[in-house]
Amino acid sequence: MSVLQRNHLMIIQEVAREGSLTAAGARLNLTQPALSHAVRKIEMQLGVKIWRREGRSLILTQAGQWLLSLANRLLPQFSLAEERLEQFANGERGTLRIGMECHPCYQWLLNVVSPYLERWPKVDVDVRQKFQFGGIGAILSNEIDILVTPDPLYKPGLNFTPVFDYELVLVVGSGHRLYGVDRVTPEQLADETLITYPVPSERLDIYTQFLQPAGIAPRQQKQIETTDIMLVMVAHGRGVAALPRWLVDEYAPRFDLHSVRLGETGIAKQIFLGRRETDADVQYLTDFIGFAADPKD
Amino acid sequence: MSVLQRNHLMIIQEVAREGSLTAAGARLNLTQPALSHAVRKIEMQLGVKIWRREGRSLILTQAGQWLLSLANRLLPQFSLAEERLEQFANGERGTLRIGMECHPCYQWLLNVVSPYLERWPKVDVDVRQKFQFGGIGAILSNEIDILVTPDPLYKPGLNFTPVFDYELVLVVGSGHRLYGVDRVTPEQLADETLITYPVPSERLDIYTQFLQPAGIAPRQQKQIETTDIMLVMVAHGRGVAALPRWLVDEYAPRFDLHSVRLGETGIAKQIFLGRRETDADVQYLTDFIGFAADPKD
DNA sequence: TTATAATGATGAATATAAATGATATTTTTT
DNA sequence: AAAAAATATCATTTATATTCATCATTATAA
CATH class of the missing domain: 3.40.190.10 (Periplasmic binding protein-like II)
Incomplete structure (x- = not known):
């Protein structure tokens, strides 16, 4: 079926570069007879004269020159591929x-x-x-x-x-009535607008670990995708949100936010x-x- | 040394396309055990997991997917190369x-x-x-x-x-004194300006076969590269030239030229x-x- | 020119690799 | 649970490459 192999291209390239079978053999880790046989077999299998023998040197025919340019194009891609594979093997890539x-x-x-x-x-x-x-x-x-x-x-x-622990806290803006407060009870949120990420409430700890056990629901819920916008909203008094304390601390200098512990002990997360x-x-x-x-x- | 072979790429491509070793084997004209062995050996030689076995189907790993894209890039070039080689073999290219x-x-x-x-x-x-x-x-x-x-x-x-015979003739322009003459002797050229191609005179038949035997040299010689210009010069009376009769016939309608036989029998060329x-x-x-x-x- | 070293070609022997058939194992389907 | 379909494994055969030893040829130096 398919006769043209990578080796063939390597042999064509190396023989052309070195100009002799012996030298090319050395570079390919083959003996001279091995190459001599290979060269004959390649021509036999491909059905084309690839070299013209002049004296004791091999000169590429037109077909051979064409194959050489093919080899120069394809072989580097094989080498590159093997490098890449090694990186995959070493877990570098x-x-x-x-x-x-x-x-x-x-x-x-x-x-x-x-x-x-x-x-x-x-x-x-x-x-x-x-x-x-x-x-x-x-x-x-x-x-x-x-x-x-x-x-x-x-x-x-x-x-x-x-990988890390944090406390889930309630964030409120500077004008909010809970601003400055230490801790908050579920009941105190009954009249608030709660801003959350757009996921089902059973995946939000503020519900599962705080509001639902007390049988409380916030007055309103708004869903927002991004944390930045969420905090801007909170800073402007459009609602409160439950977020990691470190996150609030990070934004506090820019937005004037305040963190309030949820319940007596707070909600610890990991x-x-x-x-x-x-x-x-x-x-x-x-x-x-x-x-x-x-x-x- | 070099482990990644064309076959390997073919196997990776075919297994990915068919989704099963048996089917891929059929397309590659191999039995299922042959492929099973090959697949194991490829992974062993390359030192990378290429497939993930889920149930009895093989799914490409990241390295495998990368190799597949390589195969899709390189294999067509091999096929094309083999087509080309066949053309070389058949003397079509x-x-x-x-x-x-x-x-x-x-x-x-x-x-x-x-x-x-x-x-x-x-x-x-x-x-x-x-x-x-x-x-x-x-x-x-x-x-x-x-x-x-x-x-x-x-x-x-x-x-x-x-491949063809022709007669070397003297070309003259319409105003020339030899215009209309049937044949010419070497002596009649002694006073002429002879226009030739820029090659040594020993390679010009008008010298070797006509003038030199008679010991005659033209009054002047001008060298011109292209046939067109040469004939324009002749047509305008700037000299005479020795050219194949068929060539003169071809230009005659445009330039008003006349062919004169060189000597009694003319100079036959092949x-x-x-x-x-x-x-x-x-x-x-x-x-x-x-x-x-x-x-x- | 002749001797000499280097290179390529060849054939038999050997080593390596690949493919197969038979069969066991696994997974999927019914 | 049984049947069907696919893969894995093993021993064996077959095919392919490589080498060694040797000869023939060609280039180089004396």
Whole structure:
């Protein structure tokens, strides 16, 4: 079927470069008879004269010259491919597909990804946020490689690592009646407008861990995609929101915001990174978790 | 050394397309065990996981996907190369390098080359006119494939075919004193200005076969490269020239020229095409000589 | 020119790699 | 649970490459 092989191109190229079978053989780690046979067989199989023998030197025919230019074009691509494969093998190259099940973590993620990209110049990072069968489904079906989530679901084949703790607090703007207050009860939110990310309320801790146990619902709920806008809204008194304390602290100097503890003890949260156990030996993946657990900046 | 082979790419591509080893095997004319082995060996040699086994189907890993895109890029080039080689083998493709040792023949050559290019769409024609070691040297050293010459030099390894006969005549313009004359003697040219191509006089038949035998030299000699200009000069009475009769006939309607026989019997010439005997089986080359000997237009 | 060193060609022997058939194992379907 | 379909594995055969030893040819130097 297919007769033209990579070796053939290598032989054509090397013989042309060195001008002799013996020299070309040395470079290809072959003996001279091996090349002599190979050369004959190539011509036989391709059905074309590739070399003209003048004295004891081989000179390319037209077909041979054409093949040489082909070789010069294709062979570097093979070499490059092998380099790349080695990088894949060493876990130096790949795409790290991160799935996010934690909206405010986006901010935090950026701080981890930046130094990571420096460290792994050949690794690309891709962040995804929507999964048909949930984050766990996405990681099990190989849709993503790492899952950032506050809800580890211990399943065989999966592996979760806690990367940071934070407290979920209520954010209020400067003109708000709760501004300056230390802690808040569920009842105090009954008359508020609550701003949240656009996800079902059973995935929002402010509901599951604070309001619902007390049987309270806020007067109104607004859904906003991005954290920045959400905080601008809060700063201008259009509502209150539940966010990580570190996030509020980060924005406070710009927007004049205030954090209020939710209940007596506050709501403590933890973020986990999940990955497949089969990826245990993928360097760039393991290393990402290292970066996440212990940020370098 | 080099592990990534064309087969490997073919297997990766075919397995990805068919989704099963059995089906891919059928398309590659291999049995299923052969592929099963091959697949394992490829991964082993490359040192990278290329497929993930889910149930009994093989799914490409990142490295595998990368290899697949490589395969899609490189494999067509191999196929194309093999097509081209077949054309080389069948003598359908190549460059026909024609060497010219006969200035006025350029006109004639164009009439042969046009239909020839139609017939052999994949053959390129290249015409050369200057050779360091003469036309014979050029053809022997593979610098050209066909030599157009009035002087066949029978050498072992070379093969000459006469392609057309013509008479070398003297051309004069309408106001010239020889206009309308039937034949001319060498003595009658002693007072003329002779226009020739810029080559040594020993390569001009008007000298070697007409003037020198009679010990005559023209009053003046002018050298001009192109036939058109030469004839314009002749038409305007700036001199006379020795050219093939058919060439003069071709220009006569435009320039009002007259041909005069050189001597009693005229100078008969013949043009030959020379080629190497080793090229006897190169179809497109043999065919060119056919076209030249028996023009189709 | 002749001797000499270097190179290519050739054939038999060997080593390596690839493909096969039979069969076991796994996964999917019913 | 049984049947069907696919893959994996093994021993064997077949095909392909490589080498060694040797000869023939060609270039180089004496």
